[in-house]
Amino acid sequence: MSTATAAPAQRQKQWDTRRTEKRRRLEAVRQYANGPVLQPGDMVAVLEALLAPGDRVVLEGNNQKQADFLARMLTQVNPDKIHHLHLIMPSVSLPEHLDLFERGIARKLDFSFAGTQSLRIAQFLQDGLLEVGAIHTYIELYARLFVDLTPNVVMVAGYMADRQGNLYTGPSTEDTPTLVESAAFRDGIVIAQVNQIVDDVSDLPRVDVPGSWIDFVVQSDKPFFIEPLFTRDPRVIKPVHVLMAMMAIRGVYEKHQVQSLNHGIGFNTAAIELILPTYGEQLGLKGKICRNWVLNPHPTLIPAIETGWVESVHCFGAELGMEGYAAARPDVFFTGRDGSMRSNRALCQLAGQYAVDLFIGATLQMDGLGNSSTVTNGRLAGFGGAPNMGHDPHGRRHPTPAWLDLIETDDPLARGKKLVVQMVETFQDGGQPTIVESLDAVAVGQASGMPLAPVMIYGDDVTHVLTEEGIAYLYKARSLDERKAMLAAVAGVTPIGLRHDPKTTAKLRADGLIALPEDIGVQRGAANRSLLAAKSIADLVEWSDGLYQPPAKFRSW
């Protein structure tokens, strides 16, 4: 076996460097630990012992739930000891997250979403305080945790833990199990902050992450921060939102028989949710459309649930105030044996990618080809989940009526398509056009030294554009020029819309390539707030029979 003679020389190699290093670090904090339990007051010292310069660190960093105590402790470590950390964060949401870069503790950032911190990220990038690895869609970032971004340390948040490290996340399971798995199974170190530590597993409502995956738990000084990101006050919904919602129901959902779908945040989709029990009911669509949902527990979905429209909702995360309502509707929401909801962003993103008929989103800017971005000058907002759900997954093989309905040829090798709908008013509230010549993202990408422009959803993935003017059925376009003309026809008086020859509109309508409200039986005059099943947060509370408990900032009574 001549070729295998190379083997013995390799036998010197050590194959457990990660495990050995983990043991060394665990040993270094043994004095602070009682089993897996750490004391909050020791955490700065503990982190200085558990981390090493250059470590890849996952800091949760979710869309809603934040490991905020651990983030605060991390900002207090000595940057002479701990520096050049490579942070991997689904969501960069708190000032502390960026303080880590300002203080020289962290250096590189891979992330998915940056809401309120988007301006500061761009500024830090320009100032050379921060280096961006890449911006991802959520599950793309999780995927890399198992390939080329496996973390050394993962810090997460949960509601409760026992003294063996078993973790109860509560309804906000979100990204936690996925983040933990990437370290627990590659000799990384896992630390969970919790609101409460109990003695025994029998004191936990349920176990969301087993104790054998978690190295340390620490009770934080106050409950973790969680933001009600998905609460839309119906009072702010305007008649134009109602008009667009009516168009969506008739011209997209009814037309294509959309049975499973994702809604994001936004007043347009909130309006759809709120007119299902009124307008949708009048059209006799209950049970025919919108049965299986993939979305956060939106308060505006309550009337549709209460009137029997909704068979199931699988959630990315929880929503503050909706805990009791979701727990009381276990036929609809995914709940554990203890009765509280379980969310799971990785599985829900998977569901939103592969198992639903339709994604409907909104954007701040869209160009004449349908490319869109929420990156505007000076802000690196990231992508979140939209790129994942806002494209047609070519690996899908199961048919549904809506998916098949988008086939436009007789080719036996044709396949269906996921519906990717962009629903936008032609102008933003501030009077800026939504539909523009060129995305700001192109300039931002170049200025930031990114290899590609940070496009949220690419035009060639968009099947429908819905504005207050009409619907462009882009999946029917037979050429790029036709596609542009269709989009321009519904672009109103934006620069793109003004370039459109109104004479073309009649032809596009006749060919079924675009539809105006009257073409799909939508009466503009009927589009007013009286169609909303709930007109205020108080109405939602009443619909929920008092189970929905909105956060104070949404209470006006």
Place this chain on the structure above:
Amino acid sequence: MSTATAAPAQRQKQWDTRRTEKRRRLEAVRQYANGPVLQPGDMVAVLEALLAPGDRVVLEGNNQKQADFLARMLTQVNPDKIHHLHLIMPSVSLPEHLDLFERGIARKLDFSFAGTQSLRIAQFLQDGLLEVGAIHTYIELYARLFVDLTPNVVMVAGYMADRQGNLYTGPSTEDTPTLVESAAFRDGIVIAQVNQIVDDVSDLPRVDVPGSWIDFVVQSDKPFFIEPLFTRDPRVIKPVHVLMAMMAIRGVYEKHQVQSLNHGIGFNTAAIELILPTYGEQLGLKGKICRNWVLNPHPTLIPAIETGWVESVHCFGAELGMEGYAAARPDVFFTGRDGSMRSNRALCQLAGQYAVDLFIGATLQMDGLGNSSTVTNGRLAGFGGAPNMGHDPHGRRHPTPAWLDLIETDDPLARGKKLVVQMVETFQDGGQPTIVESLDAVAVGQASGMPLAPVMIYGDDVTHVLTEEGIAYLYKARSLDERKAMLAAVAGVTPIGLRHDPKTTAKLRADGLIALPEDIGVQRGAANRSLLAAKSIADLVEWSDGLYQPPAKFRSW
């Protein structure tokens, strides 16, 4: 609040019908259960009490690991009591799985893969014994478990459980956590068969699925069946495989700097793995290509691991005989705190979709446009993971050198592409051409009443076709006609290849659209078995220092 007045009428609705029904069923088997522990001898009676006609039932049914005891017990229930089950199975692998349909216990099937049972499925379909919901790629099927295919009962397999139901899956975690989650969090019933029941959680090596997700555990009469699907004996690798492996390394991996990748089963990719330590080493490519892997623990990867080529391997499942080797290489493989490997098909498929540069596969048939299928007349083989990994995920946003290298325009809105390589000999061993005028799948799809032909990987998703003749760089094609000509130029003397005008070849080569071995510095004369780092299973064992323990059927010594 006039519109909300509809609400009170709805208050009559019961919102916990699933939970109530689950309680009723649990009550019905209380006499058999000691906590969550059931006795094997009671299982037929237990299943008759836990199931109801028409239930959606997940039966694991994995690529490798099988809940075979539970499948056998299910075949023995009384079809007068339990019938019309809707089975949801990642893999239909055992005769018992189809016996369920023959006996009238099951009626409908949603699945991903059917290896040895593919012929019988097609026959049953024709005989009207079985109705196919759809054939899916793995994670597409998991996704539907959280949307429109949530199961009533899930039956899985693990190595060990304790008397609280905590489950240790061993290295073959595979699909288990995902399947369990879909029922555990929607009031479904979860039953796990295990090889051994221990008293306490501290007696388990680790917990893979928490006890609070599992309703019942039962010790099976013999250890669960597991098949070494990914073991390829190097003795069967032919010089043509070595030639194609050399071409892949130079013309694809080196050319595009492929750092992260998936390999499926097949002798071609096994040959690539086995010549990395020889041919790859000579080319100075170590550390530059093939660093992060997404694949089952292939024995043929051992020499590349031992010679330091491989930084990480995340696994879909385990491989029989590789348990000890993987456990001894924790820097490379994902292992738990107990030291044994943890696989996870959902996360690994996610990694294979979103985080790797390249998918390389093989197929039984490919048409002139690059569409391929493993469905041949009379066999409904299913898809497994290939459609998911064998396409360009349009939700990907992070760049890598390989991904960027496939951009062919200056458009600032251009994006990279995942490399999807089909590596096929132009003829099968039996002398049938691989590259054909029309896929058998088209006729099979029509005969089976499927709405679409069961295509494994669509031509428009394929970026490279590699045959023993050369490489067609299909991503460079500027038209459909050019694409066809490129593929025909490497199609040898198949009907498609014979239609090709050899004069065109020179032009395609000059334009870099196709490459023959000599164009990429591959010497045909060097393509022989002496390049294989291991030439037999015994060599692999030696490379592994005796850690790899091949199943008896692969032992010839």
